[in-house]
């Protein structure tokens with residue numbers, strides 16, 4: 517058994533402001549003895565336009581945000597799963613990346629978001645992520661950590677069960693969905709989609725979420741969760757705006773759950789989900 521921590525923040529266009537929230541959470545996670553802290557998609561910044569998203573991007577070597585978190589991971593000896601932006605080839609777009617920083621502070625795994633959020637809903641949201649983001653081209657094989665075998669996906673990937681089933685087939689025991697869900701789609705779909713992914717993969721699901729207003733136009737749903745391989749909500753955070761301290765800075769939130777790999781094995785043994793790949797193609 518090992519403790520996982522899920523963190524909820526409200527990123528703006530200011531990387532140092534966002535780093536401050538994340539540092540607070542690393543300290544709280546380490547104080548609880550967590551083996552890993554899961555942070556949302558785009559923790560480094562959320563901009564107010566596609567052009568601003570591209571103008572703010574920095575390589576991990578040059579990003580004070582990533583370097584700051586590597587330092588926190590090393591000094592507190594805790595792994596950190598965090599969504600950031602990285603420059604794409606050609607300089608016109610960015611990558612929507614998920615990093616695994618190990619407890620020594622090294623970036624040891626990297627996943628690039630496969631499915632981009634291009635939507636036009638009456639009454640909002642109207643977002644074309646592909647205007648500023650280059651889509652990824654591979655599923656990252658699950659890798660070992662102190663919490664078990666981790667499978668990584670990002671946000672809108674949640675709507676495509678093929679990716680989580682592929683990760684399950686490669687024996688992922690924990691699947692992560694760092695997110696910045698919109699409020700209307702979050703209200704309608706967030707919790708049922710996440711529970712379904714946990715139930716059908718028989719894996720822990722950890723979904724760290726952005727919450728509240730990032731700028732005047734953009735707001736996220738929050739409701740970060742850790743879900744058991746049986747589909748139970750083990751930890752849940754709120755969907756209100758974050759409270760603010762005396763300086764007006766948002767106070768980030770954190771929740772914890774035990775990850776018990778014996779539970780994963782027990783449920784998979786008691787209820788084997790053997791796919792009829794003779795009837796439909798293997799994913």
Ligand SMILES: O=C(O)CNC(=O)[C@H](CS)NC(=O)CCC(=O)C(=O)O
Pocket residue numbers: 557558561562563569632633643645671672675696697698701702
């Ligand atoms: O813009 C950034 O920098 C960070 N990226 C995001 O916030 C992304 C793309 S706009 N958000 C989503 O994928 C929300 C999906 C969603 O809300 C749904 O599937 O309903």
